[in-house]
Each structure stands twice: as structure tokens, then as C-alpha cells.
Amino acid sequence: MGEGIRVAAADEIDEGTALKVDAEVAGTSDDIAVFHSDNGSYYALDDTCTHEEASLSEGWIEDTEVECPIHSARFCLRTGEALCLPAMVNAKAHRVEVRDDGIYLHPGEAPGEAPE
Numbered sequence: 552m553g554e555g556i557r558v559a560a561a562d563e564i565d566e567g568t569a570l571k572v573d574a575e576v577a578g579t580s581d582d583i584a585v586f587h588s589d590n591g592s593y594y595a596l597d598d599t600c601t602h603e604e605a606s607l608s609e610g611w612i613e614d615t616e617v618e619c620p621i622h623s624a625r626f627c628l629r630t631g632e633a634l635c636l637p638a639m640v641n642a643k644a645h646r647v648e649v650r651d652d653g654i655y656l657h658p659g660e661a662p663g664e665a666p667e
């Protein structure tokens with residue numbers, strides 16, 4: 552478990568946008584996109600689309616889905632599941648937690664039942 556990495560203040564990521572956390576900061580092989588959905592919840596996925604080289608943090612966010620900005624594959628923000636072609640490989644989801652006015656990322660931890 553652990554404390555997680557504080558990636559932003561709670562009001563720093565506008566609804567409907569995402570923050571890209573560098574792999575160096577996250578300690579992961581890929582950058583991680585932290586999404587603040589228009590439904591008010593936070594989610595995190597590996598930033599690189601599983602289809603080709605595109606940054607999902609630049610995609611379109613709607614409720615529990617993000618659409619890749621290049622070829623429009625959609626991924627579930629909760630699980631990383633690839634929801635339509637051309638993506639056929641799921642993205643990796645990570646746990647995000649909002650506490651003490653900060654947004655904390657838990658790289659490599661499954662979102663599970665953690666509070667959103």
C-alpha cells in the first residue's frame with residue numbers, strides 16, 4: 552500500500568481534463584494519466600494508448616470513459632478495459648486517492664474498492 556505520490560492539489564486538475572505524470576516521478580515504465588472526469592471522480596491509466604503512440608491524457612473524457620485523441624479507441628477509466636477498436640489491448644489502471652486536499656497516485660496498485 553503506502554502513501555502514494557502527491558501529484559496535484561485537489562483543485563488543480565479541472566473536471567474533464569487530465570494530468571500526465573512522468574514515468575520518472577511515478578516509478579513506472581510508462582507515464583500515467585490522472586483523469587478528473589466530468590462525473591467528479593478521479594481515475595488513472597497508463598498514458599500511452601495501447602494501439603499506437605498517443606497520449607490518453609490528451610483524449611476526450613466522458614463519465615467513465617476516455618477516447619484516444621488519434622484513432623478514437625475508448626477505454627474504461629475504472630478498469631482500463633479497451634472498449635472498442637482499434638485498441639485490442641487493455642490499458643493498465645492505477646489507484647488514485649483524494650485526501651488532505653491533494654490527489655495521490657498509487658502506481659501499480661489496482662483501483663479496487665478504494666474510495667474515488
Ligand code: FES
Nearest residue numbers: 600602603619622
Ligand atoms: S493511437 Fe490510440 S487508438 Fe490509435
